[in-house]
Amino acid sequence: MQVLATDDRGWRSGGGVSLPEVFRSIPVPDGASWWRKLGAFTGPGFLVAVGYMDPGNWATDLAGGSAFGYTLLSVILLSNIMAIILQALCVRLGIATGRDLASACRDAYSKPVAIMLWLLCEIAIVACDLAEVIGTAIGLNLLFGLPLVWGVVLTGADVLLILALQRHGFRRLEAFIIALIAVIALCFLYELIASQPAIGAMLAGFVPRGEVVTNPVMLYIAIGILGATVMPHNLYLHSAAVQTRAFERTPAGKRDAARWATIDSTVALSLALFINAAILILAASAFHTIGRNDVAEIQDAYKLLSPTLGAAAASTLFAVALLASGQNSTITGTLAGQIVMEGFVRIRLAPWLRRLITRGLAIVPAVIAAGLYGEGGTAKLLIASQVVLSLQLPFAIVPLIAFTSDKAKMGDLVSPAWLKALAWAVAAVIIVLNVKLLLDTAGRTGVGA
Known part of the structure:
Protein backbone atom coordinates (compact mmCIF):
# COMPACT_ATOMS: atom_id res chain seq x y z
CA MET A 1 0.00 0.00 0.00
CA GLN A 2 1.35 3.41 -0.96
CA VAL A 3 1.43 5.90 1.90
CA LEU A 4 1.15 9.59 1.03
CA ALA A 5 2.10 11.57 4.14
CA THR A 6 1.77 15.36 3.98
CA ASP A 7 2.11 16.42 7.62
CA ASP A 8 4.42 15.64 10.52
CA ARG A 9 2.10 12.88 11.79
CA GLY A 10 1.87 11.05 8.47
CA TRP A 11 -1.72 11.95 7.58
CA ARG A 12 -2.77 13.09 4.12
CA SER A 13 -5.59 15.41 5.24
CA GLY A 14 -7.15 16.96 8.30
CA GLY A 15 -9.32 13.99 9.16
CA GLY A 16 -13.03 14.01 9.88
CA VAL A 17 -15.56 12.83 12.38
CA SER A 18 -17.83 9.85 11.80
CA LEU A 19 -21.17 9.81 13.62
CA PRO A 20 -20.89 13.61 14.16
CA GLU A 21 -24.32 13.73 15.78
CA VAL A 22 -22.99 11.82 18.80
CA PHE A 23 -19.31 12.84 18.73
CA ARG A 24 -18.19 13.71 22.30
CA SER A 25 -21.83 13.67 23.38
CA ILE A 26 -21.34 11.58 26.53
CA PRO A 27 -19.70 13.49 29.41
CA VAL A 28 -16.86 12.01 31.44
CA PRO A 29 -17.01 13.27 35.08
CA ASP A 30 -13.84 14.78 36.54
CA GLY A 31 -12.63 13.42 39.87
CA ALA A 32 -15.36 10.79 39.91
CA SER A 33 -15.24 7.47 41.72
CA TRP A 34 -13.91 4.33 40.04
CA TRP A 35 -17.42 3.04 39.37
CA ARG A 36 -18.70 6.33 37.91
CA LYS A 37 -15.69 6.58 35.62
CA LEU A 38 -16.18 2.99 34.47
CA GLY A 39 -19.87 3.70 33.90
CA ALA A 40 -19.06 6.69 31.73
CA PHE A 41 -16.90 4.58 29.42
CA THR A 42 -19.09 1.46 29.45
CA GLY A 43 -20.95 0.92 26.19
CA PRO A 44 -18.75 0.87 23.07
CA GLY A 45 -17.23 -2.46 24.08
CA PHE A 46 -20.68 -4.03 24.28
CA LEU A 47 -21.59 -2.68 20.83
CA VAL A 48 -18.53 -4.52 19.55
CA ALA A 49 -19.13 -7.69 21.60
CA VAL A 50 -22.41 -8.20 19.72
CA GLY A 51 -20.45 -9.15 16.60
CA TYR A 52 -18.72 -11.93 18.53
CA MET A 53 -21.97 -13.71 19.35
CA ASP A 54 -23.92 -13.39 16.11
CA PRO A 55 -25.68 -16.24 14.22
CA GLY A 56 -22.46 -17.08 12.36
CA ASN A 57 -20.87 -17.96 15.71
CA TRP A 58 -23.88 -20.06 16.65
CA ALA A 59 -23.53 -22.28 13.58
CA THR A 60 -19.83 -23.02 14.15
CA ASP A 61 -20.15 -23.46 17.93
CA LEU A 62 -23.07 -25.89 17.57
CA ALA A 63 -21.19 -27.94 14.99
CA GLY A 64 -18.04 -28.04 17.13
CA GLY A 65 -19.81 -29.04 20.33
CA SER A 66 -22.00 -31.75 18.85
CA ALA A 67 -19.17 -33.29 16.82
CA PHE A 68 -16.24 -33.10 19.25
CA GLY A 69 -17.66 -32.41 22.70
CA TYR A 70 -15.76 -29.85 24.77
CA THR A 71 -12.47 -30.10 22.84
CA LEU A 72 -12.87 -26.88 20.84
CA LEU A 73 -13.45 -24.69 23.89
CA SER A 74 -9.73 -23.93 23.68
CA VAL A 75 -10.28 -22.47 20.20
CA ILE A 76 -13.06 -20.21 21.48
CA LEU A 77 -10.80 -19.02 24.29
CA LEU A 78 -7.89 -18.33 21.91
CA SER A 79 -10.16 -16.52 19.46
CA ASN A 80 -11.50 -14.32 22.22
CA ILE A 81 -8.00 -13.40 23.41
CA MET A 82 -7.15 -12.36 19.85
CA ALA A 83 -10.31 -10.27 19.70
CA ILE A 84 -9.46 -8.50 22.97
CA ILE A 85 -6.02 -7.55 21.60
CA LEU A 86 -7.38 -6.21 18.30
CA GLN A 87 -10.18 -4.23 19.93
CA ALA A 88 -7.69 -2.70 22.37
CA LEU A 89 -5.77 -1.43 19.32
CA CYS A 90 -9.00 0.12 17.99
CA VAL A 91 -9.40 1.97 21.28
CA ARG A 92 -5.86 3.34 21.00
CA LEU A 93 -6.33 4.44 17.39
CA GLY A 94 -9.60 6.28 17.97
CA ILE A 95 -8.50 8.04 21.15
CA ALA A 96 -4.96 8.94 20.03
CA THR A 97 -5.72 10.19 16.52
CA GLY A 98 -9.35 11.30 16.65
CA ARG A 99 -9.92 9.09 13.60
CA ASP A 100 -11.81 5.87 13.16
CA LEU A 101 -10.09 3.14 11.15
CA ALA A 102 -11.91 4.08 7.92
CA SER A 103 -10.95 7.77 8.02
CA ALA A 104 -7.40 6.80 9.05
CA CYS A 105 -7.10 4.65 5.92
CA ARG A 106 -8.45 7.50 3.80
CA ASP A 107 -5.96 9.95 5.29
CA ALA A 108 -2.94 7.64 5.08
CA TYR A 109 -3.34 5.89 1.71
CA SER A 110 -3.81 7.02 -1.87
CA LYS A 111 -7.36 7.52 -3.13
CA PRO A 112 -7.45 4.33 -5.27
CA VAL A 113 -6.28 2.24 -2.31
CA ALA A 114 -8.86 3.88 -0.01
CA ILE A 115 -11.64 3.22 -2.54
CA MET A 116 -10.57 -0.43 -2.84
CA LEU A 117 -10.59 -0.86 0.94
CA TRP A 118 -13.99 0.83 1.14
CA LEU A 119 -15.55 -1.48 -1.45
CA LEU A 120 -14.12 -4.57 0.24
CA CYS A 121 -15.48 -3.39 3.57
CA GLU A 122 -18.93 -2.72 2.10
CA ILE A 123 -19.00 -6.30 0.77
CA ALA A 124 -18.06 -7.58 4.22
CA ILE A 125 -20.82 -5.52 5.88
CA VAL A 126 -23.41 -6.91 3.48
CA ALA A 127 -22.13 -10.44 4.15
CA CYS A 128 -22.33 -9.83 7.88
CA ASP A 129 -25.83 -8.39 7.52
CA LEU A 130 -26.78 -11.47 5.54
CA ALA A 131 -25.96 -13.64 8.56
CA GLU A 132 -28.06 -11.40 10.82
CA VAL A 133 -31.00 -11.54 8.37
CA ILE A 134 -30.88 -15.32 8.32
CA GLY A 135 -30.49 -15.61 12.09
CA THR A 136 -33.41 -13.26 12.78
CA ALA A 137 -35.61 -15.05 10.23
CA ILE A 138 -34.80 -18.45 11.78
CA GLY A 139 -35.61 -17.06 15.24
CA LEU A 140 -38.99 -15.76 14.03
CA ASN A 141 -39.69 -19.09 12.35
CA LEU A 142 -38.87 -21.11 15.46
CA LEU A 143 -40.83 -18.89 17.85
CA PHE A 144 -43.87 -17.95 15.77
CA GLY A 145 -43.89 -20.37 12.85
CA LEU A 146 -43.35 -17.50 10.40
CA PRO A 147 -42.11 -18.85 7.03
CA LEU A 148 -38.44 -18.13 6.42
CA VAL A 149 -39.15 -16.01 3.34
CA TRP A 150 -41.54 -13.73 5.26
CA GLY A 151 -39.14 -13.61 8.20
CA VAL A 152 -36.37 -12.40 5.89
CA VAL A 153 -38.62 -9.72 4.40
CA LEU A 154 -39.77 -8.60 7.86
CA THR A 155 -36.19 -7.89 8.92
CA GLY A 156 -36.26 -4.87 6.60
CA ALA A 157 -38.57 -3.13 9.09
CA ASP A 158 -35.93 -3.03 11.82
CA VAL A 159 -34.78 0.32 10.39
CA LEU A 160 -37.72 1.84 12.30
CA LEU A 161 -36.37 0.48 15.59
CA ILE A 162 -32.89 1.81 14.89
CA LEU A 163 -34.19 5.27 14.01
CA ALA A 164 -36.26 5.38 17.20
CA LEU A 165 -33.27 4.44 19.33
CA GLN A 166 -30.91 6.91 17.65
CA ARG A 167 -33.40 9.71 18.14
CA HIS A 168 -33.03 9.34 21.92
CA GLY A 169 -29.23 9.50 21.93
CA PHE A 170 -26.28 7.12 21.77
CA ARG A 171 -26.54 6.18 25.44
CA ARG A 172 -30.05 4.77 24.94
CA LEU A 173 -28.83 2.77 21.98
CA GLU A 174 -26.02 1.31 24.07
CA ALA A 175 -28.45 0.50 26.88
CA PHE A 176 -30.74 -1.36 24.47
CA ILE A 177 -27.81 -3.39 23.14
CA ILE A 178 -26.65 -4.29 26.66
CA ALA A 179 -30.20 -5.30 27.61
CA LEU A 180 -30.41 -7.71 24.67
CA ILE A 181 -26.99 -9.15 25.54
CA ALA A 182 -28.27 -9.72 29.09
CA VAL A 183 -31.28 -11.58 27.67
CA ILE A 184 -28.97 -13.83 25.64
CA ALA A 185 -26.71 -14.47 28.66
CA LEU A 186 -29.65 -15.34 30.96
CA CYS A 187 -31.13 -17.70 28.37
CA PHE A 188 -27.87 -19.60 28.11
CA LEU A 189 -27.35 -19.62 31.84
CA TYR A 190 -30.64 -21.51 32.10
CA GLU A 191 -29.60 -23.82 29.25
CA LEU A 192 -26.29 -24.64 30.97
CA ILE A 193 -27.98 -25.42 34.27
CA ALA A 194 -30.51 -27.64 32.51
CA SER A 195 -27.87 -29.48 30.47
CA GLN A 196 -25.71 -30.32 33.52
CA PRO A 197 -22.33 -30.43 31.72
CA ALA A 198 -19.50 -32.57 33.06
CA ILE A 199 -17.44 -29.94 34.90
CA GLY A 200 -14.12 -31.77 34.68
CA ALA A 201 -14.39 -32.47 30.96
CA MET A 202 -15.61 -28.93 30.34
CA LEU A 203 -12.61 -27.34 32.11
CA ALA A 204 -10.25 -29.70 30.28
CA GLY A 205 -11.70 -28.45 27.01
CA PHE A 206 -10.10 -25.03 27.57
CA VAL A 207 -6.65 -26.65 27.41
CA PRO A 208 -5.34 -26.75 23.80
CA ARG A 209 -4.85 -30.20 22.27
CA GLY A 210 -2.72 -31.32 19.36
CA GLU A 211 -5.59 -33.20 17.75
CA VAL A 212 -7.25 -29.88 16.90
CA VAL A 213 -4.50 -29.46 14.29
CA THR A 214 -3.98 -33.10 13.30
CA ASN A 215 -7.68 -33.98 12.81
CA PRO A 216 -8.71 -32.38 9.47
CA VAL A 217 -12.42 -32.23 10.29
CA MET A 218 -11.78 -30.77 13.72
CA LEU A 219 -9.35 -28.24 12.23
CA TYR A 220 -11.96 -27.18 9.67
CA ILE A 221 -14.52 -26.42 12.37
CA ALA A 222 -11.87 -24.74 14.53
CA ILE A 223 -10.97 -22.41 11.66
CA GLY A 224 -14.67 -21.72 11.17
CA ILE A 225 -14.98 -20.72 14.83
CA LEU A 226 -12.05 -18.34 14.48
CA GLY A 227 -13.32 -16.97 11.18
CA ALA A 228 -16.73 -16.25 12.68
CA THR A 229 -15.29 -14.63 15.80
CA VAL A 230 -13.16 -11.73 14.57
CA MET A 231 -15.45 -9.50 12.50
CA PRO A 232 -13.85 -6.77 10.32
CA HIS A 233 -16.68 -4.26 10.77
CA ASN A 234 -16.13 -4.33 14.54
CA LEU A 235 -12.71 -2.74 14.09
CA TYR A 236 -14.23 0.24 12.26
CA LEU A 237 -17.13 0.51 14.69
CA HIS A 238 -15.06 0.46 17.88
CA SER A 239 -12.53 3.08 16.74
CA ALA A 240 -15.43 5.49 16.14
CA ALA A 241 -17.63 4.58 19.12
CA VAL A 242 -14.93 5.41 21.69
CA GLN A 243 -14.99 8.98 20.41
CA THR A 244 -18.52 9.51 21.72
CA ARG A 245 -16.93 10.14 25.14
CA ALA A 246 -15.98 13.74 25.99
CA PHE A 247 -12.62 12.93 27.60
CA GLU A 248 -9.83 15.49 27.90
CA ARG A 249 -7.73 15.76 24.72
CA THR A 250 -4.48 16.09 26.69
CA PRO A 251 -1.86 13.30 26.70
CA ALA A 252 -2.86 12.37 30.25
CA GLY A 253 -6.56 12.51 29.38
CA LYS A 254 -6.06 10.26 26.36
CA ARG A 255 -4.09 7.71 28.39
CA ASP A 256 -6.82 7.66 31.03
CA ALA A 257 -9.55 7.28 28.40
CA ALA A 258 -7.66 4.46 26.68
CA ARG A 259 -7.35 2.60 29.97
CA TRP A 260 -11.07 2.83 30.80
CA ALA A 261 -12.19 2.05 27.25
CA THR A 262 -9.95 -1.02 27.18
CA ILE A 263 -11.49 -2.24 30.44
CA ASP A 264 -14.94 -1.76 28.89
CA SER A 265 -14.11 -3.82 25.79
CA THR A 266 -12.32 -6.53 27.78
CA VAL A 267 -15.28 -7.01 30.12
CA ALA A 268 -17.74 -7.03 27.21
CA LEU A 269 -15.70 -9.54 25.22
CA SER A 270 -15.40 -11.75 28.31
CA LEU A 271 -19.21 -11.89 28.31
CA ALA A 272 -19.07 -12.82 24.61
CA LEU A 273 -16.64 -15.59 25.58
CA PHE A 274 -19.18 -16.92 28.08
CA ILE A 275 -21.98 -16.96 25.51
CA ASN A 276 -19.93 -18.60 22.75
CA ALA A 277 -18.55 -21.17 25.18
CA ALA A 278 -22.08 -21.76 26.49
CA ILE A 279 -23.36 -22.57 22.99
CA LEU A 280 -20.59 -25.12 22.45
CA ILE A 281 -20.97 -26.57 25.98
CA LEU A 282 -24.71 -26.89 25.45
CA ALA A 283 -24.18 -28.75 22.17
CA ALA A 284 -21.56 -31.00 23.78
CA SER A 285 -23.59 -31.88 26.88
CA ALA A 286 -26.98 -32.18 25.14
CA PHE A 287 -26.00 -33.85 21.86
CA HIS A 288 -22.43 -35.19 21.81
CA THR A 289 -22.81 -37.18 25.03
CA ILE A 290 -25.78 -39.13 23.59
CA GLY A 291 -24.09 -39.82 20.28
CA ARG A 292 -25.77 -37.07 18.24
CA ASN A 293 -22.62 -35.82 16.52
CA ASP A 294 -24.41 -34.45 13.46
CA VAL A 295 -26.30 -31.48 14.94
CA ALA A 296 -24.90 -28.56 12.96
CA GLU A 297 -27.96 -26.52 12.01
CA ILE A 298 -29.71 -24.13 14.36
CA GLN A 299 -33.16 -25.55 13.54
CA ASP A 300 -32.06 -29.09 14.45
CA ALA A 301 -30.69 -27.92 17.79
CA TYR A 302 -33.97 -26.16 18.57
CA LYS A 303 -36.04 -29.27 17.86
CA LEU A 304 -33.82 -31.54 19.95
CA LEU A 305 -33.10 -29.41 23.03
CA SER A 306 -36.32 -29.75 25.01
CA PRO A 307 -36.77 -33.53 24.54
CA THR A 308 -33.07 -34.17 25.13
CA LEU A 309 -32.74 -32.05 28.29
CA GLY A 310 -36.23 -32.77 29.60
CA ALA A 311 -36.77 -29.03 30.08
CA ALA A 312 -39.80 -27.60 28.28
CA ALA A 313 -38.40 -24.07 28.14
CA ALA A 314 -35.02 -25.06 26.69
CA SER A 315 -35.97 -24.79 23.02
CA THR A 316 -38.01 -21.61 23.48
CA LEU A 317 -35.24 -19.78 25.33
CA PHE A 318 -32.76 -20.96 22.70
CA ALA A 319 -34.88 -19.30 19.99
CA VAL A 320 -35.38 -16.15 22.07
CA ALA A 321 -31.61 -15.82 22.46
CA LEU A 322 -31.14 -16.33 18.71
CA LEU A 323 -33.69 -13.63 17.90
CA ALA A 324 -32.04 -11.22 20.34
CA SER A 325 -28.63 -12.03 18.84
CA GLY A 326 -29.77 -11.38 15.28
CA GLN A 327 -31.53 -8.12 16.16
CA ASN A 328 -28.57 -6.88 18.18
CA SER A 329 -26.17 -7.52 15.34
CA THR A 330 -28.30 -5.70 12.77
CA ILE A 331 -28.17 -2.52 14.85
CA THR A 332 -24.40 -2.49 15.22
CA GLY A 333 -24.01 -3.42 11.55
CA THR A 334 -25.95 -0.30 10.59
CA LEU A 335 -23.64 1.90 12.67
CA ALA A 336 -20.57 0.24 11.16
CA GLY A 337 -21.91 0.84 7.65
CA GLN A 338 -22.46 4.51 8.38
CA ILE A 339 -18.95 4.86 9.83
CA VAL A 340 -17.32 3.11 6.88
CA MET A 341 -19.11 5.19 4.22
CA GLU A 342 -18.43 8.49 6.00
CA GLY A 343 -14.86 7.57 6.88
CA PHE A 344 -13.62 6.24 3.56
CA VAL A 345 -15.41 8.45 1.04
CA ARG A 346 -17.12 11.16 3.15
CA ILE A 347 -20.54 10.24 1.83
CA ARG A 348 -23.17 10.88 4.47
CA LEU A 349 -26.63 9.36 4.01
CA ALA A 350 -29.67 9.53 6.23
CA PRO A 351 -29.51 6.54 8.64
CA TRP A 352 -32.75 5.07 7.29
CA LEU A 353 -31.46 5.21 3.70
CA ARG A 354 -28.10 3.68 4.62
CA ARG A 355 -29.92 0.93 6.51
CA LEU A 356 -32.28 0.15 3.66
CA ILE A 357 -29.44 -0.09 1.14
CA THR A 358 -27.43 -2.53 3.27
CA ARG A 359 -30.44 -4.56 4.31
CA ALA A 369 -32.12 -19.20 -0.71
CA ALA A 370 -35.07 -19.50 1.68
CA GLY A 371 -37.61 -19.72 -1.15
CA LEU A 372 -35.76 -22.23 -3.32
CA TYR A 373 -33.90 -24.38 -0.79
CA GLY A 374 -35.58 -23.88 2.60
CA GLU A 375 -33.66 -24.50 5.81
CA GLY A 376 -30.72 -26.18 4.07
CA GLY A 377 -30.26 -23.21 1.77
CA THR A 378 -30.18 -20.67 4.57
CA ALA A 379 -27.68 -22.78 6.51
CA LYS A 380 -25.32 -22.92 3.51
CA LEU A 381 -25.73 -19.19 2.95
CA LEU A 382 -24.90 -18.55 6.60
CA ILE A 383 -21.59 -20.41 6.23
CA ALA A 384 -20.84 -18.69 2.90
CA SER A 385 -21.27 -15.28 4.53
CA GLN A 386 -18.56 -16.15 7.05
CA VAL A 387 -16.16 -17.07 4.24
CA VAL A 388 -16.76 -13.68 2.60
CA LEU A 389 -15.96 -12.02 5.92
CA SER A 390 -12.70 -13.95 6.16
CA LEU A 391 -11.62 -12.49 2.80
CA GLN A 392 -11.93 -8.91 4.05
CA LEU A 393 -10.36 -9.41 7.46
CA PRO A 394 -6.67 -8.91 6.51
CA PHE A 395 -7.52 -5.59 4.84
CA ALA A 396 -8.76 -4.26 8.19
CA ILE A 397 -6.27 -5.89 10.57
CA VAL A 398 -3.05 -4.95 8.76
CA PRO A 399 -3.74 -1.17 8.54
CA LEU A 400 -4.93 -1.15 12.16
CA ILE A 401 -1.71 -2.69 13.46
CA ALA A 402 0.43 -0.55 11.16
CA PHE A 403 -1.21 2.70 12.34
CA THR A 404 -1.04 1.87 16.04
CA SER A 405 2.64 0.91 15.68
CA ASP A 406 3.54 4.31 14.20
CA LYS A 407 4.92 6.73 16.81
CA ALA A 408 4.32 9.78 14.59
CA LYS A 409 0.64 8.97 14.23
CA MET A 410 -0.06 7.70 17.75
CA GLY A 411 2.13 9.81 20.03
CA ASP A 412 2.16 8.52 23.62
CA LEU A 413 -0.40 5.81 22.79
CA VAL A 414 1.81 4.05 20.25
CA SER A 415 1.85 0.31 20.83
CA PRO A 416 4.85 -0.83 22.91
CA ALA A 417 7.20 -3.40 21.38
CA TRP A 418 5.56 -6.36 23.15
CA LEU A 419 2.09 -5.35 21.94
CA LYS A 420 3.33 -4.87 18.37
CA ALA A 421 4.85 -8.34 18.36
CA LEU A 422 1.71 -9.87 19.84
CA ALA A 423 -0.57 -8.03 17.41
CA TRP A 424 1.41 -9.10 14.33
CA ALA A 425 1.45 -12.68 15.60
CA VAL A 426 -2.33 -12.55 16.01
CA ALA A 427 -2.68 -11.11 12.50
CA ALA A 428 -0.50 -13.86 11.03
CA VAL A 429 -2.52 -16.61 12.73
CA ILE A 430 -5.86 -15.13 11.70
CA ILE A 431 -4.78 -14.54 8.10
CA VAL A 432 -3.29 -18.02 7.66
CA LEU A 433 -6.27 -19.79 9.21
CA ASN A 434 -8.82 -17.71 7.31
CA VAL A 435 -7.03 -18.35 4.03
CA LYS A 436 -7.06 -22.06 4.85
CA LEU A 437 -10.79 -21.85 5.63
CA LEU A 438 -11.36 -20.22 2.25
CA LEU A 439 -9.29 -22.81 0.39
CA ASP A 440 -10.92 -25.71 2.23
CA THR A 441 -14.37 -24.31 1.51
CA ALA A 442 -13.51 -23.89 -2.18
CA GLY A 443 -12.18 -27.44 -2.24
CA ARG A 444 -15.32 -28.85 -0.65
CA THR A 445 -17.49 -26.88 -3.05
CA GLY A 446 -15.53 -28.25 -5.97
CA VAL A 447 -15.89 -31.81 -4.67
CA GLY A 448 -19.61 -31.29 -4.08
CA ALA A 449 -20.06 -29.91 -7.57
Missing part, protein backbone atom coordinates in the same frame (compact mmCIF):
# COMPACT_ATOMS: atom_id res chain seq x y z
CA GLY A 360 -31.81 -4.66 0.76
CA LEU A 361 -28.55 -6.13 -0.55
CA ALA A 362 -28.68 -8.79 2.17
CA ILE A 363 -32.38 -9.62 1.84
CA VAL A 364 -32.29 -10.53 -1.87
CA PRO A 365 -29.96 -13.58 -1.64
CA ALA A 366 -31.56 -14.63 1.66
CA VAL A 367 -35.06 -14.61 0.11
CA ILE A 368 -33.85 -16.59 -2.89
